[in-house]
Amino acid sequence: MEKVSIGLLGFGTVGTGVVRLLTKERERLEARTGCTIQLKKVLVRNKNRPRKVLIDNRNLTTNAAEVLDDPEIDIIIELMGGIDEAYRYILRALNHKKHVITANKDLMASYGDELLMEAKKNHCDLYYEASVAGGIPILRTLTDSLAADRIQKMIGIVNGTTNYILSKMSHEGLSYEKALSSAQALGFAEADPTSDVEGLDAARKMVILSHLAYSIPVKLDDVKITGITDVTREDIIYAGKLGYTIKLVGISEVNNGAIDVRVEPTLLPDGHPLASVENENNAIYVYGTALGETMYYGPGAGEGPTAVSVMSDLLSVIRNMALGVTGNHIFLPKREMHTRKESLVESQFFVRLHIKDEPGSFSRLTDLFKEQGISLEKLYQEPITGQDAAEVSIVTHRTNKVLFEKSFEIMKKLDVVLNAKYFRVERG
Ligand SMILES: NC(=O)c1ccc[n+]([C@@H]2O[C@H](COP(=O)([O-])OP(=O)(O)OC[C@H]3O[C@@H](n4cnc5c(N)ncnc54)[C@H](OP(=O)(O)O)[C@@H]3O)[C@@H](O)[C@H]2O)c1
Known part of the structure; x- marks a missing residue:
């Protein structure tokens, strides 16, 4: 030739x-x-x-x-x-x-x-x-270097725009809107950033990664997607007080014959290698049965x-x-796999809420979690200056997602709770 x-x-x-x-x-x-x-x-x-x-x-x-x-x-x-x-x-x-x-x-x-x-x-x-x-050679790594191993799980920071925004909110105290404008000014975010900030771009990449890692035909519709538009500077501060960093991560996991792929703002322990992936950089953390944990890090665009x-x-x-061997590297999906039912998903959760600052408020919360069988790993409370309210942050132990969501809905309706939101926590 x-x-x-x-x-x-x-x-x-x-x-x-x-x-x-x-x-x-x-x-x-x-x-x-x-x-x-x-x-x-x-x-x-x-x-x-x-x-x-x-x-x-x-x-x-x-x-x-x-x-x-x-x-x-x-x-x-x-x-x-x-x-x-x-x-x-x-x-x-x-x-x-x-x-x-x-x-x-x-x-x-x-x-x-x-x-x-x-x-x-x-x-x-x-x-x-x-x-x-x-620029990270992750597809070749999955199909060639890790071909002999059985991949169980991947956690990816695969969208540079959102990682840049969250990094600026974390380290420079910028609001979401200011961090987005800065990303746009530097060319890291499109004029219409919807597909990045709503998590669709990351979801597409997790579909491709999952397909190659498990030889399963994963559909975009199977991915549960939440973007970063509701993440506030305060969420980042209070997650930080409990030792966590908020990142938009894609998680793809095969367990008991079912697959679960999701993209959402997630708390990672500050010591997790993915927590230190900053700005527009990307990283993929791969769990292999034989190899163990490896991370692939570098510039995700440009x-x-x-x-x-x-x-x-x-x-x-x-x-x-x-x-003369063209077409031979193509691995089409080998097997079908159903999506893991939400009722089988388990995780830790970070709850942030404002409660009335009055006697008994706090115990109403803890009593509710106790009644629901959800134990708590970390708690933080401080009064909000100038208001008869307190800021409360909670990290639960690992619990069933459906049970947690039901409990969260009950909690929001307690008369002592002024507002509440939650994120998933990933231990790695
Ligand atoms: N940018 C990155 O860092 C990056 C990273 C990873 C993957 N990607 C992917 O790489 C691809 C290209 O991205 P990019 O950032 O290089 O895009 P871009 O800067 O917008 O460039 C697109 C190019 O395609 C041409 N083009 C678009 N539609 C066309 C049409 N209908 N007919 C003829 N020409 C057409 C444009 O022509 P004109 O020049 O005449 O307008 C332009 O040269 C995308 O799929 C993107 O998702 C990009």
Whole structure:
């Protein structure tokens, strides 16, 4: 194989990083692969937009057919984003027997199984390392390095925007709104941050991770999702007083033949390795039966890190082409598994509430938990200055989720309780 030709769909942040690496590292990459790598066509929306890297303008096109239907192009790298068009283009590329690399988690979380099946049918590769945690090589770690182990659980900080916001609220005392504006000003958050702050982006990544870790077809609808929009600076302060840090984590766990995947703001003990993952960084904590606990940490987005992941996929595809083994790495789901019933979920919980500061208030609370059979691990109480009310924070021992939620509803109706909220606590 003397030459491979590439077609790029999209020349934005990640596309620019890929072109930069292809240009700067050409000699090394070609020495490693033993062939010439030609970037033949780049699909964009607007050919006249100024670009951050030098590229021959004749290589740019706004006509997808010039890339997808060119018989000389061997590999398509999809870096456009979005779902419908990207889906159609990738399908078309695979049907033309072109290998595909994508960074598109929105697409892979919803249509990954279908596209992988199509790739296998066409004896093509479909790699998507950059779709989860940007520069961290976590998909390859799950499918290759940890292939012999049985993964039981993963906890991931897989959304840099929300981690940045919570870090700023924790360490600089910013409100949610100010931290979000700061993230937007620095380009860590989109103008419309909904999919990040409501937890959807993290949920999509947990779907992809779960699929690969357990060989199970996990659907986005199976993930219970809560975002960070209701997390306040006070929640963070009072969690801190009891020794916890609040993070938006994705938790995916297989237990007794059922899977549970959720994304929610969660309290982690301050000493947990994930508690110290700050700002826009990502990390995935993996529990393997034989290996034990490992953590994979690094930049979860950005031009350079994401392009490195895309390029590692490119090198894999080129190596597979040279060996004539394309399509062989694709592992389709091997088994169905039902979602764990909420009545079987157990956890610790952090409850934060304001109660009337009057004799007997506090014992009404503790009596209620006692009646419900929920024991308490930690308690904190302080009067609220200038009000006849007290701030109370409680961490329960591990308890049944449904029982806890029922007790919480009863507690909210006690006449001494002014307001209350709760979060899950993850011990790790
Ligand atoms: N940015 C990151 O750090 C990061 C990290 C991990 C994964 N990803 C994923 O990588 C993908 C690309 O992200 P990005 O941040 O690079 O996006 P981006 O900066 O918005 O760039 C998108 C590119 O695609 C082109 N494009 C979009 N729709 C098109 C269409 N219908 N026809 C032709 N061209 C079209 C745009 O053309 P114009 O330039 O002409 O507008 C632009 O060049 C997404 O799936 C994203 O989720 C991104």
